[in-house]
Amino acid sequence: QVQLVQSGAEVKQPGASVKVSCKASGYTFITYNMHWVRQAPGQGLEWMGIINPNDGDTSYAHKFWGRVSMTRDTSTSTVYMELSSLRSEDTAIYYCASEKSGTYFLEYWGQGTLVTVSS
Amino acid sequence: QTVVTQEPSFSVSPGGTVTLTCGLSSGSVSTNHYPSWYQQTPGQAPRTLIYSTNTRSSGVPDRFSGSILGNKAALTITGAQADDESAYYCMIYMGSGIYMFGGGTKLTVL
Numbered sequence: 256q257v258q259l260v261q262s263g264a265e266v267k268q269p270g271a272s273v274k275v276s277c278k279a280s281g282y283t284f285i286t287y288n289m290h291w292v293r294q295a296p297g298q299g300l301e302w303m304g305i306i307n308p309n310d311g312d313t314s315y316a317h318k319f320w321g322r323v324s325m326t327r328d329t330s331t332s333t334v335y336m337e338l339s340s341l342r343s344e345d346t347a348i349y350y351c352a353s354e355k356s357g358t359y360f361l362e363y364w365g366q367g368t369l370v371t372v373s374s
Numbered sequence: 375q376t377v378v379t380q381e382p383s384f385s386v387s388p389g390g391t392v393t394l395t396c397g398l399s400s401g402s403v404s405t406n407h408y409p410s411w412y413q414q415t416p417g418q419a420p421r422t423l424i425y426s427t428n429t430r431s432s433g434v435p436d437r438f439s440g441s442i443l444g445n446k447a448a449l450t451i452t453g454a455q456a457d458d459e460s461a462y463y464c465m466i467y468m469g470s471g472i473y474m475f476g477g478g479t480k481l482t483v484l
Contacts, residue, residue: 290473292420299478300412300420300463305471314471317375350419359408359467360425367419 257281259351259365266371272339275368277351284332285309287353290361291325291336295347303349306334307356341372376400378466380476386454386483394479395446396464402445408467409447411440413460414478420463424449451481459483 262276277289291303304315306325313325324337334351349368352361377399386392396409403409405427412420422431424440427447437452447466451458464476 292475299461300414300465300475302465302473302475305473316472316474352420358425359473360410360422361412361420361465362422362425362431364419364421 257353257363259353259363261349261351261365261368264369264371266373267341268374269342269372271341271372272337273341273370274335274337275349275351275370276333276335277365278331278333279353280332282353284329287355287362289325289327289334290352290354291323292350292352292361293347294350294367295344298347301347303336305354308334309356338370341370343372346370346372376468376474378464378474378476380462380464380479382477383480383482386451386458386481388454388456388483390454391450391452392454392481393443394449394451394462394464394481395443396448396466396476397446398466403442403447403466405442407447409440409442410465411438411447411449412463412465414463415460423462454483456483 258280260278265273267273285308290305293301306313308327327334351365353363379397411424414420428440439450441448461478463478
């Protein structure tokens, strides 16, 4: 069965960076795009960006330009999302979610990773 | 900048029918936006309900349906049940690899 397993919770200081991983199994890794979505406490879902694991091509929401980087390691079927210059407003649960290429929807979801930004 | 709009909250009686909508602050939602719908209960990851406007995801009961109503995408729940009480989010494909979520609708069943 398809599984997206994310790395564990993180606590970071303002100004630091965080790198969250998402390991996929149960499908052919390069045939599904990976999205990252976050949810601040008590708030809605926010789309951050997408990576095509086949060629590494990315698209990011304008809000995160210059602060986010999404990469992949095809040898381990893992996608990474790094967010830099963290501020308190980045405290949120970060989800990875996969989309079969060209279907335009989030079919499978990871369990979420809580990132807390606090001094 | 374009915003995806949803009703902040809605209530429905058990057994009743409710339609939640998903619009754009500028322009109309069409099938070319591939609207999708997600259900989320507190403490859980979202669950995919509907994609490509009106296709139900695997295992989703047929009381959930999607459509385009006027210039918006719509999610209709027919015969609402207590465990349908959740937050519902639509997601729109904006083009050029960019997606956006609506602010979500908190549905109360009472």
